[in-house]
Amino acid sequence: MRGSGRRATHAGGESPIRLYHVSKSYLAGSFALHDVSLEIRKGEFVFLTGPSGAGKTTLLKLLFAAERPSEGQILVRGRNVGRLRESAVPALRRRIGVVFQDFKLLPRRTVEENVRVALDVTGTPPREARAKVFQMLKQVGLQHRRFHHPLSLSGGEQQRVALARALVNEPEILLADEPTGNLDPELTLEIMDLVVGASTRGTTVIVATHDMGLVERYGKRTIRLEGGRMGEDLQ
């Protein structure tokens, strides 16, 4: 009953991400994030902006439990991430897709294997996994490159592979840290269209970027961080 209650809260709350007075300090007296509070609704698309060192990456790391907050509470899908046991972290991460600027692909594995690794860790049966990977690669337009290795692909293609890996588990949340930072303008739009597409299918998306042109082009909710503190929150 407790489990169903939690689901009800989550579904009813419609806010899979909530932060209450969150601070993160790596060195005593200096804060990477300071007293940040925000709420992101289900299926919402949010840009996180600010200059380098503003705390964008730190905030994303806190959301997928790569870091723990020094102060405050973070609720992701109704779970208090700061108090999550180490053994419960994998289950949280299976519901969150993460994309980085440097793609973070396995160079010795093929495109198909790189995407499939997200399904392997969940114990998805091989046949089902193969089918899902094929569908996902088709969605990002890379089904014909599935037996290639990442290093033989262009930057845009590599990022599409990373996006396919992040989305193949149909996560509730997609976090993207400067996903277009290494790409030229044309490829940037290609990737952003895929990310926006995920959002329209119900995935809550946060994209950290310092590219204001991108922010203006898509006209989505924008949260600005400055020196680790909350700045403007433009709906």
Next chain:
Amino acid sequence: MVAVLVRTALRGLQSSAVTSVAAAGTIAIALVLVGAFALIAGNMQGLLQRFGEELQVVAYLESDIDAAAAQQMVERVATVEGVQEVEWVSPERALERLRESLGGGGLLEGLEENPLPASLEITLAPSHRTPEGIAILVEAVDGLPGVDELAHGQDWVEGYSRVLVLVRSAAVGLGGVLALAALLIVANTIRLAVYAREDELAILSLVGASRTFVRVPFLLEGTLQGAVGGLVALGLLYAAFIMLVPEVQYGLELFLGSQQPRFFAVGEAAWLVAAGAGLGMCGSGAAMLGWRA
């Protein structure tokens, strides 16, 4: 899931071939050391066991004891605690043995009568081949009517017991130290493999791989590397045994007498390979200790 873990382990071995060969090689070298020591200790133990079998207490009988009386004494001595076997050696048999050991009768031809006494050769059970066991026997036999003199080599037995304890302790102690050293070296080698693949482990962790999913392939890799290392060590030891034994045959004969040096039996060889696999698995486990994505 098991298939995925095995496949990941095999892929890991393939992708870090150099580190895998280094780990297997390290385990092989460590096991060659441990195995060579085990071979030497095992052969020494066998030698000491054979010495023990030859260890006898000899009771020389007075000259007026006839065969029937001697037989009664045999039966009586056989009941003493710790006695495994008693053999009566007549003066004639004793002379015959002396002649055989001298390689012919030339030296003994001038003898007018047999100067050798009859004797009882008493063999102790292995559990009683100790100074205490000898003392019990001496107390029971010395002073028996008809016994003239007792030769028991008490000093030799004490020396034999000391060497046996020393060899056994050294086998356990040195073997343990070598195994521990091997474990540390293997753990460090495998830790290098973990560092080399840190990016891969971080990505696995990022997509929600559990600790088991990340660690089991490494444990499997370590076990496989260890088993291969064990097989290589076995091969090297066997090659060394075959090549070196004829070279040092003369020295070995002095040391081992008629006993042939022996290699590991099948079961012992399997233990060596299993020890390699265990070493690899423990090394991997130790290398993964404290690893966090």
